[in-house]
Structures are given as C-alpha cells and as structure tokens.
Amino acid sequence: MDRPNTRWEILRNLKKSETFLSGEELAKPLGVSRISVWKHIQNLKKMGYEIESKRGEGYKLLEPPDKLLPPEILPLDTEIVGREIIHYEEVKSTNLKMREKSEEEEGLIILAERQTEGKGRLGRNWKSPKGGIWMSVLLKPNIPPVETPLLTMISSTSVFESLQEIGIEGSIKWPNDVLVDGEKICGILTEMDAEMGALNYVIIGIGLNVNFDKNELPDTGATTVQSILEEKVDRKALTGSIITNLDKWYRKLKKNSKEEILDSWRANSHNLGRKVDVEMVTGESFTGTAVDFTDTGGLVVKGENGSERTFLSGDVTLSSDSR
Amino acid sequence: MDRPNTRWEILRNLKKSETFLSGEELAKPLGVSRISVWKHIQNLKKMGYEIESKRGEGYKLLEPPDKLLPPEILPLDTEIVGREIIHYEEVKSTNLKMREKSEEEEGLIILAERQTEGKGRLGRNWKSPKGGIWMSVLLKPNIPPVETPLLTMISSTSVFESLQEIGIEGSIKWPNDVLVDGEKICGILTEMDAEMGALNYVIIGIGLNVNFDKNELPDTGATTVQSILEEKVDRKALTGSIITNLDKWYRKLKKNSKEEILDSWRANSHNLGRKVDVEMVTGESFTGTAVDFTDTGGLVVKGENGSERTFLSGDVTLSSDSR
Structure with missing residues (x-):
C-alpha cells in the first residue's frame, strides 16, 4: 500500500x-x-x-515540479484551514469535487492544476488554464445561513491581502471579486448546503489568475498576476499565503469579530461611495450610491430619492457616470 | 425491460x-x-x-395495496408539484434519497412507506413507522436563498389545509410544524443547496403522522391522525390532497403573492400574539410576544422592553406563563 x-x-x-x-x-x-x-x-x-x-x-x-502539491505547501502555521490538502491534476471543478468530500472535517482544501468546467457565479463559466490557483475550501461554521456572505467576504479579503504581499494593490468588488485597476483577477464562488436554521457545510471556491497571460482569458475585463507584474510568481507560496490569511480571518469570524471583517471590506472596497447599478436575480435593477455593508454581508445602496435598499445578492457595476 | x-x-x-x-x-x-x-x-x-x-x-x-404507489395517487390536477412520483418501500430518509435526484426537474416527489433514519430539523430524529406520509418534494424556484422560509410556510399551510379537509383543526407553529391541540402531527424539513445569490434546489421533507397510534412515537408531545379521529383515513387521498395544495401555493409563490401566503400563516399561527421563548442556533434565547412574520418568513418578536427582534431560525416554545 x-x-x-x-x-x-x-x-x-x-x-x-x-x-x-x-x-x-x-x-x-x-x-x-x-x-x-x-x-x-x-x-x-x-x-x-x-x-x-x-x-x-x-x-x-532534481527540481520540485511547478505544481500545488501538498508537500510543497504544507506545513502551514494554520489552525483550521489547510489542515489537509488534496491535489488533482485536472478536475471538472474543485467545488464539484469538494461536494463529494463534504462529510470530511472542515478546513479541507482541494487544489487542481486545471479545471475543465470551472464555475463562476450563477452557472457562468470560469476559464481555468494551467498556472492559476483553483482552490476549494470546506467550512462548517455554526452561523445562521444568512451570514454566509461573511465567508465570501473573508475569502476575498484574504486574496486581497495575499496579492498585497506580492506588491499588487487590488480592490474588493461586492459581492465576490477582487479587481486590479477595474479588471477581475479573482472570483469567489460560495456554495452552501443548509436547512432553514443551520448550515450543513459551505464550499468556498477561489479562482485566482496567476501564472499565465491575460490573453488566455476570453473575458477582456479580466487580468492575471503575470500580466500585471510581467513575470511569473511563486504560485506555491501565494497559495500558502491565501490559506494562512483565510485561516486567520476564519478564526476572527468564529470569535464573532464581524466589525473587523466589515471594516476591512469598507477600507478596500471597489464600490463603496461610488454610484452603482445593482442587477438583481429577478432581473430588476436599482441605481444609487453604495453606502455601506450590513453585518450579514449585504450591500446598502442609497437611491437617488434618498431611500436606502439593502441587497443580499446581485450583480454590481459602476454606474456609467461614475466610471 | x-x-x-x-x-x-x-x-x-x-x-x-x-x-x-x-x-x-x-x-x-x-x-x-x-x-x-x-x-x-x-x-x-x-x-x-x-x-x-x-x-x-x-x-x-383484487384489492389495491395500502401503499402510496404512484398509480394510486396520480393523475392529479397539478401543474408543477407531483409531475412525477417515485415510491420506495423503505429508505433512510426521503430527503436524502431526493439529493441523489437533485438534477431532475422540479416538482418530483419521493414517497416511502418507512424511513429508517428519518430526520427532523438540526439533525434530530424523526420516527417514521408504517402508515405515515413520508414525502420529499424537489423545488427550484427563482427566488433569493433568504426567501426559502416561504417554501416551508407554504408546505405547512398545505398540510394544515389537507388536515382541515378531513376534519382536523390544526395550527401552524413557526418555523416548521403543524400542531393539533399543542401536539405535533407534522414536521417540515426544508433543505437547500445554494450559492450566494441563487438557489440551486430546495428539498422539502414532509413527515405527517397518519395511520398509526401515537403510542408508537417516542415523543410524548406528538400525535397522529389515527389517534385524533380514532380511525384510519385514506392515506392515498390525503397524500394527493397535500400535493394539490402545495402545487396551488407554490404557483402563488411563483406569482409573487407573498402577502396571501403570510396572511394564511397569520390566520392559522400557533404562536402569533402569544408570549414565546425563542432559542437561537447559537444557544442564546429571547422572550417576548410573537407579533408578526416578515416577508422572508422571519418571526418578529416584541421584547418586554418594547424592542423588536426578527428571527430567521430557532426553536420557539410558548412561554411558561402563557401556556
């Protein structure tokens, strides 16, 4: 054996x-x-x-391979996230793979070199070529399902911080992206399995464009670490850094330090204080100024007539007259 | 074949x-x-x-069997719910079985004569002997995940109405039970699979104690149709009635007739206007008067100092001094 x-x-x-x-x-x-x-x-x-x-x-x-193999990343100084890492050469999507492992203890991470059917929000595609960080994390926090957006928040914050560590100044776009100069470099897909009052598990999918050129992406509004820095970076170290940051923020969330999480979002938000269009799942849309985040991760938008609305999900774009 | x-x-x-x-x-x-x-x-x-x-x-x-076989229940005059019925002699739990079928079209129903590991909310057991209605329904509404409690609401309302049709006057207990004279006759277990902005699917599990004696149940606070009416009822007709009512309410929900759903809950609520203790998932508890339901299915409780709190989940019991 x-x-x-x-x-x-x-x-x-x-x-x-x-x-x-x-x-x-x-x-x-x-x-x-x-x-x-x-x-x-x-x-x-x-x-x-x-x-x-x-x-x-x-x-x-001879040379260790340029792959996100567990022994290349572990051990990390974390308590929960990254307790175990499973690596695949290729999967349909790491989130899908994690569903099969949802009975495992929280903190499990799945990494893949390539995803053939990488998923974005709302069933959208996410191109996942070789050289990116395609990662899913299994979490089982004892929080009400409505607070799940906080998990998306700490994930984007963690990626934001890890990018800062390699000299990239991004911004966080509600509800789930990290941008650099307005171009998407990272998307978070948070999926949950819950009954009314309690979460069974949450899978956080993190897709970060790292060591490939942005021309490999179909989306003209997207970028990669390599395209920004004009060189490849140590993908293993970057993965370890994201896991470490996520573990730190997850422990804060478990200690109920919501304000700290929200403050970090407020400080690094792409949208806050700007005029935005929110398009809801139902197809409706609303225009106003993004003024704050609620303590369950909602976005508060002040309409032109002064009325405030809170959004728990939706697509946000900067309004044309504030771009 | x-x-x-x-x-x-x-x-x-x-x-x-x-x-x-x-x-x-x-x-x-x-x-x-x-x-x-x-x-x-x-x-x-x-x-x-x-x-x-x-x-x-x-x-x-000769005689058709006393089993909830599809040809004994179908055809029904419904549009969505009950489009297809799958019957099992015995399953661990119908909700668990439905997870395996979650790729199917919405409206699918699973019925079983017995559940060996019937589930209540929060991982609690649900005794499911022969003679009950153990049913799961697959739904895929285009509503935000926060509105999922409305699905629990229409389910308990449907069971409430079907019981009325056979002469049993129940009451609906927030968030998920139907009671008769304060004893539980039906529990609803709503489970969802969602990403932040959108539901993938919802499984509604309905467990209704029908043709067996309440002495067969471990819970002294529970009752059965047979114990109330002192005779067995037509379980096939009752199942058909629940499916028909659920289809009716589900179509109302799809047409966004939330107020009608809420009004029905208000009219038939066990808790409303009474003093209650709410125990939250976190272990905290809160005492006050249940005053209303929000349009996402939350319970509004007015505390003794006049402050109002809204609960999205939790266990509600009538406060000792109002029983």
Whole structure:
C-alpha cells in the first residue's frame, strides 16, 4: 500500500539531501522495505517530481515540479484551514469535487492544476488554464445561513491581502471579486448546503489568475498576476499565503469579530461611495450610491430619492457616470 | 425491460375490468408480448398489488395495496408539484434519497412507506413507522436563498389545509410544524443547496403522522391522525390532497403573492400574539410576544422592553406563563 505519509517522508528526506540516497538509507528510518521505497519513488515521479535513479548510488531529487502539491505547501502555521490538502491534476471543478468530500472535517482544501468546467457565479463559466490557483475550501461554521456572505467576504479579503504581499494593490468588488485597476483577477464562488436554521457545510471556491497571460482569458475585463507584474510568481507560496490569511480571518469570524471583517471590506472596497447599478436575480435593477455593508454581508445602496435598499445578492457595476 | 408506463397501463386496464383479462387482451392494445405482460404482472405483485392468475382466464386485480404507489395517487390536477412520483418501500430518509435526484426537474416527489433514519430539523430524529406520509418534494424556484422560509410556510399551510379537509383543526407553529391541540402531527424539513445569490434546489421533507397510534412515537408531545379521529383515513387521498395544495401555493409563490401566503400563516399561527421563548442556533434565547412574520418568513418578536427582534431560525416554545 502506498501510504501518503511514508511518501511525504521519503520526499522530505530527498529534499534535505544534496547527494544520492540509497534505497536502504531511505527505507531504514521509515521501517519499510526497499521495494516499498521504489514504489513510492515511482508514485512521486507520477506526481511530477523529477527524481534521478543511479544504479549503486540510489535516488536524488532534481527540481520540485511547478505544481500545488501538498508537500510543497504544507506545513502551514494554520489552525483550521489547510489542515489537509488534496491535489488533482485536472478536475471538472474543485467545488464539484469538494461536494463529494463534504462529510470530511472542515478546513479541507482541494487544489487542481486545471479545471475543465470551472464555475463562476450563477452557472457562468470560469476559464481555468494551467498556472492559476483553483482552490476549494470546506467550512462548517455554526452561523445562521444568512451570514454566509461573511465567508465570501473573508475569502476575498484574504486574496486581497495575499496579492498585497506580492506588491499588487487590488480592490474588493461586492459581492465576490477582487479587481486590479477595474479588471477581475479573482472570483469567489460560495456554495452552501443548509436547512432553514443551520448550515450543513459551505464550499468556498477561489479562482485566482496567476501564472499565465491575460490573453488566455476570453473575458477582456479580466487580468492575471503575470500580466500585471510581467513575470511569473511563486504560485506555491501565494497559495500558502491565501490559506494562512483565510485561516486567520476564519478564526476572527468564529470569535464573532464581524466589525473587523466589515471594516476591512469598507477600507478596500471597489464600490463603496461610488454610484452603482445593482442587477438583481429577478432581473430588476436599482441605481444609487453604495453606502455601506450590513453585518450579514449585504450591500446598502442609497437611491437617488434618498431611500436606502439593502441587497443580499446581485450583480454590481459602476454606474456609467461614475466610471 | 420493464417500462413503468406499460406497467401502469396494464394496471389501469386491470382496475377498469371486473372480470379476468387474458394475457392476449392485456398485451395487444399496448403492442407488447404476452411474456412482457406476465413480467409486468410479476413486478406489480412485487410492488404489493394482489393479482389473481387463472389458467385459461388470465389476470384479475383484487384489492389495491395500502401503499402510496404512484398509480394510486396520480393523475392529479397539478401543474408543477407531483409531475412525477417515485415510491420506495423503505429508505433512510426521503430527503436524502431526493439529493441523489437533485438534477431532475422540479416538482418530483419521493414517497416511502418507512424511513429508517428519518430526520427532523438540526439533525434530530424523526420516527417514521408504517402508515405515515413520508414525502420529499424537489423545488427550484427563482427566488433569493433568504426567501426559502416561504417554501416551508407554504408546505405547512398545505398540510394544515389537507388536515382541515378531513376534519382536523390544526395550527401552524413557526418555523416548521403543524400542531393539533399543542401536539405535533407534522414536521417540515426544508433543505437547500445554494450559492450566494441563487438557489440551486430546495428539498422539502414532509413527515405527517397518519395511520398509526401515537403510542408508537417516542415523543410524548406528538400525535397522529389515527389517534385524533380514532380511525384510519385514506392515506392515498390525503397524500394527493397535500400535493394539490402545495402545487396551488407554490404557483402563488411563483406569482409573487407573498402577502396571501403570510396572511394564511397569520390566520392559522400557533404562536402569533402569544408570549414565546425563542432559542437561537447559537444557544442564546429571547422572550417576548410573537407579533408578526416578515416577508422572508422571519418571526418578529416584541421584547418586554418594547424592542423588536426578527428571527430567521430557532426553536420557539410558548412561554411558561402563557401556556
């Protein structure tokens, strides 16, 4: 049996060593056979690790692959989010995959190199080529379903902060995007399974355009980290940073520090104080000035006649005369 | 292949006939073989239909079984709810079973004779012996997730009305029960799968205690139709009535006739105008007078100091000094 823990231990030992390690040297401390080591090595190679084997000398790790493999990201200094990471080369969508794992403990993360049917909000497509961060997080907070938008909020805030760490100044667009200079760099798709009074689970899908050119995207209003910085970044470190920020904000949310979450949104919002058009699910639309967020994550818009309306969902665009 | 449509046609023809029908007579109008008729008859027998076979004469239906089989309930004069019914002898829970069918068109109904793991709200058990109506309905309305409580409302209203039709005067307890003389006769478990702005689907589970004695229930605060009327009722007709009422109210909801739904709740509420204790998911509780329902199905409670609070979920009990 190929136990992942043994596999990661072998990988860790290969990473530490600058010289070849024999099958014997790798097997002994883990209490496994040399055949078992050989099998683990084959699996690591399949995962994308380049490992050189030399007769009589053993194994040596060359370059770690440019993939979001768990041992490349973990361990992280987090309490809940990222407790476990599952990696796929290709999935339809990481959110869809996470549904199959919804019985697992919260904090589980799914990462994929590519999504063939990446989803945006309201059934829209989300192009997910190689080089992006396509991630889903499983959360099971004890909050009423109406407060679920706060989870979207902390997710976009986390991505916003991680982008800041690599020198990109974004802004957060209600309800679920991160923009840079008005172009979308990240979308959040929050899905929930709930009964009336209680959440069963929430899946947060984060799609961040990283190491590919924005010309690869069909949407002209979208951008990528690579297109902004004019170079590729360390996608593994960026993933770890998002997970770490999300864990921090999720713990704040669990401690009921809603005001802190809202203040961060207020400070970094793309829409606040600007004239917006809100298009509702029903097709109706409303124009006014975005004035605040409610403590369940709604957007408060002040209409032209002074009346205020709160929106819990919808599409927001800057009104043409404020662009 | 055993096509259900052919099966129901054979059943319909057997029902219409007071004499034996030969295999030939049954097969011909449906364009199937006599062997195929024989196979369908075996399946109908397995479902619980008592069919006498006589060599040289053919088949004759004796008594239809006391089971909520689709051909015993359909056709109904409904537009959406009950478009299709699937029947099971035994399931863990009809809501759980419906999750597997969530890709189907809305209006689908699942009925089971028994549930081995019937669910109440918040993971509580719901005893589901033979003789009850254990039903789930799949709905996909284009409403924001926050309005989902309206679906619970129309469900309890439909059961309330169907009970009225058989002479039982119940009352509706917010958020999800129907009571008779303060004892629970029906519980509704509404589960939803949603993203922030839009519902994917809603499953409404209806559990109604019908043809068994209330002594079969562990809960001393519960009752059954049989215990109230001191006789068994036509469970098939009652099921059809609930489906018909639900279809009527669901169409009203789709036409956005929220006020009519709320007025019906106001008229038949167990709690309204009475002093109640509300226990929230978080464990907190609040005491006051239930004064109204909001247009997303929340309960408005006026505290002793005059302040009003709106609850979107929680457990409500009549306050000890108003019982």
